[in-house]
Structure formats: C-alpha cells, structure tokens
Amino acid sequence: MISDNYEYVIGLEIHAQMLTRSKLFCGCSTQFGATANSQTCPVCSGFPGVLPVLNREAVNMTIRTGLAINGQVRLMSEFARKNYFYPDLPNGYQISQFELPIIEHGHVNIELTKGADKKKGGPMKRIGITRIHMEVDAGKNIHEGIVGASWVDLNRTGVPLMEIVSEPDIRTPEEAGEYLKKIRSIVRYLGACDGNMEQGSFRCDANVSIRRTGQAEFGTRAELKNLNSIRNVMRAIEYEGGRQEDLLESGGKVIQETRLWDPTKNESRSMRGKEEAHDYRYFPEPDLPPLIVTEERIEQLRAKMPELPDDKKERFREQYGLNAYDAGLLTGSQRLANYYETVAETVTKAGKSDNKIAANWVAVELLALLNKNSIDIDKSPVSAVNLGNLVALIINNTISGKIAKEVFAIMFETGEAPGKIVKEKGLEQVTDTGAIEAEVDQVLKKHAKEVEAYRDGKTKLLGFFVGQVMKATKGKASPKMVNELLRKKL
Amino acid sequence: MERANLTIKEASDQLKERKISAVELTRAYLGRINALNEKINAYVTVDEQSALKAAEAADARIAKGEATPMTGIPIAHKDLFCTEGVQTTCGSRMLKGFKPPYDATVTTRLKESGAVILGKTNMDEFAMGSSTETSYYGVTRNPWDLERIPGGSSGGSAAAVAAGLCVAATGTDTGGSIRQPAAVTGITGLKPTYGRVSRYGMIAFASSLDQGGPMCRTAEDTAIMLQSIAGHDAKDSTSLNIETPDFSALLNKGIKGLKIGVPTECFGEGLEDDVRSAIDEAKKVFADAGAELVTISLPYTGVAIPTYYIIAPAEASSNLARYDGVKFGYRCENPNDLQDLYSRSRAEGFGSEVKRRIMLGTYVLSSGYYDAYYRRAQKARRLIANDFTKAFESVDAVLTPTTPGTAFKLGEKKDDPVQMYLSDIYTINVNLAGLPGMSLPCGFDGNNLPIGMQLIGKPLDEAGILRIAHTYQKETDWHSKAPDLSGIA
Structure with a gap:
C-alpha cells in the first residue's frame, strides 16, 4: 500500500490465449491437457525448412476484440521475430508483431467502486489500450521429478495469443482489477478466450511505478510477473507500491527490473535487472508477407459482433428496470445474462412480471448456491425456466417467499420443477x-x-x-x- | 551411356522411345558416381536403393504412357532440400544424420513428376559461401580442373551436372548460389523470381532472398525442370499465387526486336578480360538473332554487397537459432547446464563461416544498431530494386557477366571473406530485387575454364530469359561441352 503522498502509475499487459481450434501457424490442435508433445508437427517444433501459415480465424478473433475495445484495425500489419534462446521456444524466436500491430488506439471504460452508488453505479473511467497484437505461445519446461535434466512439452508452442497492452492510465490496484475484469468479460463475450487465469489461458503482467501526488513525470517502473488471479494482480501491485515508497522514503532509488510475485509469501523478488534484460533483436518476419485486412472483412466481422457487456448492462437497466449494481452483476457473463433473460421471460409468460424479484433470485439465491458448490451457471441444477416458474409462483401468491426458499433448496437438490414440488408437498399458500x-x-x-x-x-x-x-x-x-x-x- | 552431357530432353526422348529404360539409365549414372564421385565429391549421400526403386516405378509409368518430361530422369538434390527419411545435412556437422520426417515441396513435386533422385549434393555449410569449401563434408572439386572450386554454395549440384553424375540437379540461390557455380562449371542454372518456387522444406539461410531453382545443361532442360517445381504452395506464405506459364512452349519464339540492356556498372574494374571478351562475343550472337543491345545504368549496383551482407546474416542469425542441441541435430557431450549445452553445441556444430555470419547478423539487429544497419539496408534494397524497375521500362532483359572471373583455386580465397563475397558482385542485386536470373555458358578462358553470362528478367519473366538463352544455345555449342574426365575414372 502507498500513502496519500504518492500515486500509482500502472499499465497492464494481458496475454489472452485465443480459442481457435488450431495453432497460429500450423494445423495442430490447441486442446488443453493432451499427452505431452502429442499436438506437435515440424512447423511448431521448429524443424529445418518448414514455414508458418497464418490462421485466419485467429486474425478474425483479434479484429473482433479490437472492435470491441474501440480500437483501430490496421489495414496492413506486420509480423516480427522476437529472438531469444529457451528450450520451450523451438525456433529460437517467437513470431509476434512489433512495429505494426494489427490493433491500435483502443480504450475501455471501467466503473470505479470508489464513490459507487448501488442504483446509479460508480463513476466511469476511461483506460486507453495502446495495442493488441498476435503472437505465438511458448511450450512448457517440466522440471519436477527429473534429476539432471528437464523435459519439454511443445503442445502449447504456437497456440495463438493476443497481447493486449494498456496505456499507463491505471491509478489504483482496484482500477487494475476492474480493467482486467472488463477485458476478461469482453473476450469471453466474443468467445475469443476463456479468460481462465488459474489455468494460464489469460495472463497478466503489471508495469508499476509510483510518483509523488501532483508530480507529472513517471517514476521508474518494475514489471511484475506470475500474477495468476485478479486478486494476485491487485495484491502484487499493492505490495510493489509499498516497496517502492519505502525505497524512496529511505533515500533509495527504484531500479528498472522484472519481479516475480510469490502468492504464498505475499511478496515479490527480483528476477532480472535492466542489464540482464534480453535484447530481442526484433525484425520483420521474412516468412510471412505483410498482413493485409480489407475494409469489407472488418465490416463483415463488425456486423456479426455480439452485444457487448457495456451495451447489455445498459439494456438490462432500461428493459428490466434494474439498478446499476444488479445489471452489472447479471451481465458479468453472457451465460449468466442469458440465464436471467430466460428467467424474466418465463415469469412474464406466466402472467405478471417482476424483473426485480427475478433479478434477486438469480443474483442472490442462485449465485450463492452455485458459488458455494462451485457449479458453473451452465450446469446449474435449477434450469432458468424452472426458476422463472418459481418466481411466478411467488408473484401470483401461490407460495410465500419463505416457502419459495424451501422449494428452491429442493429444486437445487433434485432439479425438479417447482410446481411439482409445491403440489406434492402441499405447499400452496392458503388464501382461503x-x-x-x-x-x-x-x-x-x-x-x-x-x-x-x-x-x-x-x-x-x-x-x-x-x-x-x-x-x-x-x-x-x-x-x-x-x-x-x-x-x-x- | 558414356556421355556426360546427356540432356533431360534427350534422355526423356530415349526413355519414351524405349531406347533405354529408366533403370538402365539410373544404373549408368550410379556407375559414373561410383567411378568419379570419390575424386569430385559432388555427393554427400547417394541413395542407390531408392533411386532404383524410383526408376522401376518410372519405367512402369512410361509403359502406361503417363510419363512427364521428368519421368525416369536421374537427378540430384542440393543437400538442403528436405528428403523424407534421407539424411539432409545442409553441409553442416550440425545436421549430420538428420533425417527429416517430411519432403520439401520441390522434392515432392519432382518425385511426383517421376524423376529419379540419385542422392544429395554437397554445398557450402548452410549455403554460406561461393566455393563449397565451407562444407563439413569436404570440398567439392570442379570437374574442369580438380584443383579449382566448383563455385558455391550449390557447388555439389553444379559439379554433378558438369561431370555427368546426374542429368540435372536442384540448387538454391540466396546471392548467386545457383548462377555462380553454374558459370564456373559451364552449365545452365536459373534462379526464379522470389515466390515462384516454394521454399517449404528448403532449409533456410536468408528467407527473404532464398529461392530454389534448376541446374541443368541447357535452357531447354531448365524450362522442363522449372515447370515441374514452380507454382503456388499453400505451405509457403511467400509463394506467389499466380499461374505458371508453359516455359517450354515459349522457348522458340526467337528474340527479334527484344531489347537487352547492358549495364555499364557491370563491366568496369575487377572484370577479367577473358570474361569481358566472351560476353562481347555473345552480344554479337544476340544482335545477329535480331535483338537490340542497349547500354543502361544500374547506379546502386555498388551498394548491393554491403546491403546483402546486412540483410542475409540478420535473417540467418535468426533462422539458425533453432539449432540449439535441444531437439535434433548435433548436441555436445556432457553439457554442464543449459547455457553450456547451447554454446558448445553451436560452437562445435557450426563451422567458422556460419559463425561469422551469425555474429554479423546478431550485431546488425541489436538494439542501438538496428536503424543504422538493418533499416538502412532495407532502404538500400528498395533503391536497388528501383534501379531494375527503371531499367525494365526500356529493356526486356539485362545482360551481365555472372562472375568477375572463372573458377579460382581451392583455398585461394578461403581465408579472405571479402574477396570471396566479391564473387557474387553481379548476382547479388538480383536476389535483393527478387528478380529471375540465369547463368549460361558463353566460352572458355585461357585455362579452358568455363565462362558464364547472366540474363536478368523482369519479375516473373523466367520465360523471357529462357527464350533468350535458348536462342543463344541454338546458335552456339558452349553448353554441350563436357570436361574430359577420362584421366580420373
């Protein structure tokens, strides 16, 4: 944590593994969890003489993501080689984009929790996105259980990544968390990435510096790595801010370095300094011609864009009369939003509609049980139609709210329809x-x-x-x- | 079959007329290889069994009347075209014993055309050199004078064709590696337009310059072989998706009214007199055939070599990073740790010319030097290409010497890289501009060493230069001369 005398300057680099079926430059499968080295070919294993062929679908996904973050799509972009030696990088270079990335000048708006109001929501802040570029993922070195050697698994080598680079617009750990959630929600909405930080398909490095409040120029930054959850991103930034302030206050200097976050110890340690930083010797990839994207292609992709989180939230507020908090919560994922819409629709079909009660049942009762049991909304034992019918029973006074909770618990156990449970157990409200x-x-x-x-x-x-x-x-x-x-x- | 100078055309006709079988022809070449290769060292690997099997298949195909002009023709591959299951060394210790699990597209296409692959030919290590002296597998000797170099880097292919150890061979050309060896061994070789022939499975030296092509006895053969390897390949994103013309059909149109440009920059200092006068003679042949010779200027010719020696090593330093001792190829013994594995595998697996170029390339790409070297070289490259664009506004093709001199002695320039690099002074700008260029024999010097001249075409106009070359070869017989090897067999 830093004191009020200082403020953070934070920029985030997100690596999002794209949900394409095949790798970025060859036809190998991208499926997670297969036997080591079973999803490899001469191209992704870096054999002599073989050549990369670009995956069109990965380009489409990146363009869609670019449009979703209000970015500009470069009609001509270029691949480049980033050169360094490592056993999990069989070519000795990573194919990436450098001087001419496919997406530039984007932004997203995040909602701040500080000063937030449940009804109207929090104040909005715009975070700039410098660029999104495509690149290949590296493989994995395996050290455990082997003495005197390491094993290399190249299944992940060549899997397409989008690197999403923010402007240094983020000022607090909370903003960093909100920004990450926003990007994750967008890529999930687009089906471009599953957003799973624990499994490493959505990774984040944070560039963190601090400066005296009111000071215009940036301080020296440290790059934080190994941040495998949003919570860890926020904690690592907090820790880093405190570390830098302590350094500055005790007359020291922050040095430019890469630091590794240790989530169990709750601290970071230096991985390499500026002197040890790689010289990647970027140059345009001669095996791939410049990537030309036509306006028609962009327009075709734009026409097929799904409703995005911000728009959906706005629509939920208008169409269902929900407050900012509920609308935000229910549109956090597309599947949850779809679930809610089915509930609300079922209630309406049954007669009287009450979107707020419906929202409450999804956002509070259902999510609490799902979270408690670590069940995904897609696998909810209570179907949206059944929950809608349960809410309808409350609204038309067939059962009381209290009884409804009992019925809901049974529904969650058995997956049965509420009408059946109410009838079998004789739980109808007595209105005689x-x-x-x-x-x-x-x-x-x-x-x-x-x-x-x-x-x-x-x-x-x-x-x-x-x-x-x-x-x-x-x-x-x-x-x-x-x-x-x-x-x-x- | 005692003729060293049998052509694809002649062999193909004889096969079709059943005057000889593919198996007989293949045996004859294997016999010549057995007798001569020890002295010439054109081949790194000879694959008798596969060759005979392919020859049998070719005979069956001929019998069925389904032969292509390449069916049953014994050829050789430069040892950087990947051949499935057959050792592909790239002239390096690094890839000793490396058997690729795939064929290069050029290999596949020639196999599909029914050609018989006799083996893999020697080359400068990773195609870096102009004399085939940097090969880990020993020097290749020039069949015209065994004390001289066969050129490089496709020296093994050139020597094999010149000595009649195959009818034709594949080569690759990054700065002159098909044309220069063709010139100094008296054969005909063509580097196609960049993108005309797939680079898939062709071990990369400098990706933006490398191009595979045929090395043959005649322009007519070159057209036949080019036909079977050219064309778009989905596996190579830089291969051009355009139609391939019928090169053989366009050979006989004559050159009446064609304008051939002669750049003053290529006839200045450093050019040997014998070469100059041979080309003067050739000009007369062209003029007699109705072409008009026009003096032109290519002002940026002088920057071609420095430009090339920035771009090619830069790309090579990256392309050769994959040889790290981890996955395949040479690995040092008992490495202490990862760093030791990398440095010793590479130090021991690569020869000194390769290491020199990796260091050069690493330097020009490093942070702080990139703008001064690599970026400037790219600009210079554009200027060189513009020279040609401008020239081709007024001429149909350009004529230059292929090399400043004829074959030099083994060891003569080995320790002087700059002198060695100057062997490619007339060929290198063609790669930088991505144009088609070919070398064909046009005489002999006082030591009875072959002299080559170079024809440079407009982008994609291989047919144009082949037609000029074919017209020339109908009027002259330099291309049918063969070295006398009776003394060594």
Missing part, C-alpha cells in the same frame, strides 16, 4: 379467508394476555401473532392476509 380466519381466532383465544397487552398499546406484538398464525399453518398462510385479518380482529 375462512381457513385463515379460523386459525387467527384460535391464536387470539390461546393468547388472551397478549391480546390485552396489544389493545393497551403494545402494538409491537402484532409480529408475535403473525408468527403464531404462520406457525400454525406451517407457513402456508398468505402473510398479507394474516396481517389484514389480525388487524381487523384486534
């Missing part, structure tokens, strides 16, 4: 005035003392009577009717 009136009379008779106290002005006792009636009816009586009848009789 005569039946409720009988129970009310019984309760008032039984508790004559309390009735007297109530009539003497202890009106708080109303809740007690309601409770007694509900207990007597096993919760099936309509609370509204019980209240009305009690008031009348007291």
Whole structure:
C-alpha cells in the first residue's frame, strides 16, 4: 500500500490465449491437457525448412476484440521475430508483431467502486489500450521429478495469443482489477478466450511505478510477473507500491527490473535487472508477407459482433428496470445474462412480471448456491425456466417467499420443477379467508394476555401473532392476509 | 551411356522411345558416381536403393504412357532440400544424420513428376559461401580442373551436372548460389523470381532472398525442370499465387526486336578480360538473332554487397537459432547446464563461416544498431530494386557477366571473406530485387575454364530469359561441352 503522498502509475499487459481450434501457424490442435508433445508437427517444433501459415480465424478473433475495445484495425500489419534462446521456444524466436500491430488506439471504460452508488453505479473511467497484437505461445519446461535434466512439452508452442497492452492510465490496484475484469468479460463475450487465469489461458503482467501526488513525470517502473488471479494482480501491485515508497522514503532509488510475485509469501523478488534484460533483436518476419485486412472483412466481422457487456448492462437497466449494481452483476457473463433473460421471460409468460424479484433470485439465491458448490451457471441444477416458474409462483401468491426458499433448496437438490414440488408437498399458500380466519381466532383465544397487552398499546406484538398464525399453518398462510385479518380482529 | 552431357530432353526422348529404360539409365549414372564421385565429391549421400526403386516405378509409368518430361530422369538434390527419411545435412556437422520426417515441396513435386533422385549434393555449410569449401563434408572439386572450386554454395549440384553424375540437379540461390557455380562449371542454372518456387522444406539461410531453382545443361532442360517445381504452395506464405506459364512452349519464339540492356556498372574494374571478351562475343550472337543491345545504368549496383551482407546474416542469425542441441541435430557431450549445452553445441556444430555470419547478423539487429544497419539496408534494397524497375521500362532483359572471373583455386580465397563475397558482385542485386536470373555458358578462358553470362528478367519473366538463352544455345555449342574426365575414372 502507498500513502496519500504518492500515486500509482500502472499499465497492464494481458496475454489472452485465443480459442481457435488450431495453432497460429500450423494445423495442430490447441486442446488443453493432451499427452505431452502429442499436438506437435515440424512447423511448431521448429524443424529445418518448414514455414508458418497464418490462421485466419485467429486474425478474425483479434479484429473482433479490437472492435470491441474501440480500437483501430490496421489495414496492413506486420509480423516480427522476437529472438531469444529457451528450450520451450523451438525456433529460437517467437513470431509476434512489433512495429505494426494489427490493433491500435483502443480504450475501455471501467466503473470505479470508489464513490459507487448501488442504483446509479460508480463513476466511469476511461483506460486507453495502446495495442493488441498476435503472437505465438511458448511450450512448457517440466522440471519436477527429473534429476539432471528437464523435459519439454511443445503442445502449447504456437497456440495463438493476443497481447493486449494498456496505456499507463491505471491509478489504483482496484482500477487494475476492474480493467482486467472488463477485458476478461469482453473476450469471453466474443468467445475469443476463456479468460481462465488459474489455468494460464489469460495472463497478466503489471508495469508499476509510483510518483509523488501532483508530480507529472513517471517514476521508474518494475514489471511484475506470475500474477495468476485478479486478486494476485491487485495484491502484487499493492505490495510493489509499498516497496517502492519505502525505497524512496529511505533515500533509495527504484531500479528498472522484472519481479516475480510469490502468492504464498505475499511478496515479490527480483528476477532480472535492466542489464540482464534480453535484447530481442526484433525484425520483420521474412516468412510471412505483410498482413493485409480489407475494409469489407472488418465490416463483415463488425456486423456479426455480439452485444457487448457495456451495451447489455445498459439494456438490462432500461428493459428490466434494474439498478446499476444488479445489471452489472447479471451481465458479468453472457451465460449468466442469458440465464436471467430466460428467467424474466418465463415469469412474464406466466402472467405478471417482476424483473426485480427475478433479478434477486438469480443474483442472490442462485449465485450463492452455485458459488458455494462451485457449479458453473451452465450446469446449474435449477434450469432458468424452472426458476422463472418459481418466481411466478411467488408473484401470483401461490407460495410465500419463505416457502419459495424451501422449494428452491429442493429444486437445487433434485432439479425438479417447482410446481411439482409445491403440489406434492402441499405447499400452496392458503388464501382461503375462512381457513385463515379460523386459525387467527384460535391464536387470539390461546393468547388472551397478549391480546390485552396489544389493545393497551403494545402494538409491537402484532409480529408475535403473525408468527403464531404462520406457525400454525406451517407457513402456508398468505402473510398479507394474516396481517389484514389480525388487524381487523384486534 | 558414356556421355556426360546427356540432356533431360534427350534422355526423356530415349526413355519414351524405349531406347533405354529408366533403370538402365539410373544404373549408368550410379556407375559414373561410383567411378568419379570419390575424386569430385559432388555427393554427400547417394541413395542407390531408392533411386532404383524410383526408376522401376518410372519405367512402369512410361509403359502406361503417363510419363512427364521428368519421368525416369536421374537427378540430384542440393543437400538442403528436405528428403523424407534421407539424411539432409545442409553441409553442416550440425545436421549430420538428420533425417527429416517430411519432403520439401520441390522434392515432392519432382518425385511426383517421376524423376529419379540419385542422392544429395554437397554445398557450402548452410549455403554460406561461393566455393563449397565451407562444407563439413569436404570440398567439392570442379570437374574442369580438380584443383579449382566448383563455385558455391550449390557447388555439389553444379559439379554433378558438369561431370555427368546426374542429368540435372536442384540448387538454391540466396546471392548467386545457383548462377555462380553454374558459370564456373559451364552449365545452365536459373534462379526464379522470389515466390515462384516454394521454399517449404528448403532449409533456410536468408528467407527473404532464398529461392530454389534448376541446374541443368541447357535452357531447354531448365524450362522442363522449372515447370515441374514452380507454382503456388499453400505451405509457403511467400509463394506467389499466380499461374505458371508453359516455359517450354515459349522457348522458340526467337528474340527479334527484344531489347537487352547492358549495364555499364557491370563491366568496369575487377572484370577479367577473358570474361569481358566472351560476353562481347555473345552480344554479337544476340544482335545477329535480331535483338537490340542497349547500354543502361544500374547506379546502386555498388551498394548491393554491403546491403546483402546486412540483410542475409540478420535473417540467418535468426533462422539458425533453432539449432540449439535441444531437439535434433548435433548436441555436445556432457553439457554442464543449459547455457553450456547451447554454446558448445553451436560452437562445435557450426563451422567458422556460419559463425561469422551469425555474429554479423546478431550485431546488425541489436538494439542501438538496428536503424543504422538493418533499416538502412532495407532502404538500400528498395533503391536497388528501383534501379531494375527503371531499367525494365526500356529493356526486356539485362545482360551481365555472372562472375568477375572463372573458377579460382581451392583455398585461394578461403581465408579472405571479402574477396570471396566479391564473387557474387553481379548476382547479388538480383536476389535483393527478387528478380529471375540465369547463368549460361558463353566460352572458355585461357585455362579452358568455363565462362558464364547472366540474363536478368523482369519479375516473373523466367520465360523471357529462357527464350533468350535458348536462342543463344541454338546458335552456339558452349553448353554441350563436357570436361574430359577420362584421366580420373
């Protein structure tokens, strides 16, 4: 953490593994988890004389991502070789883009949590995106369980990556977290990347420096690596800010270096300094002609863009009358948003609609149980139609909210439809005035003392009577009717 | 079959007329290889069994009447064309014993045409050199004088064709590596337009300059062989997706009215007199055939060599990074750690010329030098290409010497890289401009060593220069001369 005397200047580099079926420059599969070196060929293994052929789908995905972040697509971009030796890099160079990346000058808007209002949401901040370029992933060196050697698995070698580079516009660890969430949500919406940080298909390096509040020029930055969750990104930035402030305050200097985050120790250590930094000797990749993209291609891709998170959130607020918080939560993923829309639609079909209750059931009840059991929304045991029907039962007073929770728990266990459960267990709300009136009379008779106290002005006792009636009816009586009848009789 | 100078055309006719079988022809060449290769060292690998098997298949194909002009023709591949299951060394210790699990596209196409592959020919290590002296597999000798170099880097292919150890061979040309050896061994060799022939499976030296092509006895043969290897290949993104003309059909159109440019820059200092007068004679032949010779200027010729020696090593330093002792090829013994594995495998696996160029290339690409060298070289490259564009506004082809002199002695320039580099002074700008160029024999010097001249065509106009060369070869017989090897066999 840094004190108020300083502020952060943060830029993030995201590596997003693209969800193409084949690698960037050969036909090998990109499937995760196969037997080591089973998804390799002479091209991705760097054999002599073989040549790269660009995957069109990867280009399309990058263009779509570029459009989603309001970027400009270069009609002519260029691949370049980044040269360095490492066993998991069989060519001795990585094919990347350097001087002429395919996407430039983009931005996204993030919502700040500081000063946020549940109804209207937080203040918005624009984060610039310098560029997105395509490049190949490296393989993996395996050291565990081997003495005196290392093994190399080239299955991941050549898998397409998008590197998304932000401007140094980020000022707090929270902003970094929000920015990452926004980008992750966008690439997931586009089906361009699964956004899985733990598995490493969505990786982030952070360039962090601090400067005295009010100072215009940037301080010396450190590059943080090995940040495998959004939480770790934020924690590592906080730690780095504190480390740099301590250095500066004690008369020291921040040196430009690459630091490795240790999530178990909650600290970072120096990996290499500026002197040891590689000289990558970039130059245009002579095996690939310049990449030419036509305006028509861009327009065709633009026409097929899905509704993006920001637009969907706006629509949820308008169409369903949701507050900023709920709309943001429900549009966090496309699948969750789709789920909610099905729930809301089912409720409406059943008669009266109440989008807020529907939102509440998805965002609170369902998500709580799913998270608790680590179940993905796609595999929810409660289907959206069933949840919609449950909400409909509440709205049309067939069951009370309390009973609904019981029914929901059974639905989550069994996957059964709410109507069936309610019928089988006889949980319908009692709305027959005569039946409720009988129970009310019984309760008032039984508790004559309390009735007297109530009539003497202890009106708080109303809740007690309601409770007694509900207990007597096993919760099936309509609370509204019980209240009305009690008031009348007291 | 005692003739060293049998052509593809003649052999193909004889095969079709059943005067000889492909197996007989193949055996005859294998016999010559057995008798002569020890002295000449044109081949690194001879694959008798596969050759005979291919010859049998060719005979069957001929019998069925499905032969192409290449069917049954015994040829050789420069040892940087990958051949599935057959050792491909690139002239280097680094790839000793390396058997690629795939064929180069050129290899595939020639196999499909029915050609018989006799073996793999020697070359300068990783195609870096002009004398075949940098090969790990020993020097190749020039069949015209065994004490002289056969040129390089495709010296093994050139010597094999010249000595009649194959009918034709493949070569590659990054700065003159087909044309210069063709010139000094008295054969005909063509470097196609960049992108005309697929580079897939052709071990890279400098990717933006490398181009494979035929090395034959005649322009007519060159047209036949080019036909079978040219054309778009989806596996090479720099190969051109355009139609391949019928090169043989365009050979006989004559050259009446064609304008042939003669650049003054290529006839100045450093050119041997015998070469100059041979080309003067050739000019007369062209003029007699109805062509007009026009003096032109290529002002940036002088910067071609420095430009080339920035771009080619830069690309090579990166292309050769894959030879790290990790996956295939040479690995040092008992490395202490990863760094030691890298440095010793590369130090021991590469020869000194390769290491020199890797260091040069690494230097010109390094941070702080990139703009001064690589970027400037790219600009110079454009200026060189512009020279040709301008010249081709007024002429149909350009005529130059292929080399400043004839074959030099083994060892003569081995320790003087700059002198060695100057062997390619007339050929290098053709690669930088991506143009088609060919060398064909046009005489002999006082030592009875062959002299070559170079024809440079417009982009994609291989047919144009082949037609000029063919017209010339109908009027002269330099191309049918063969060295007398009776003394060594």
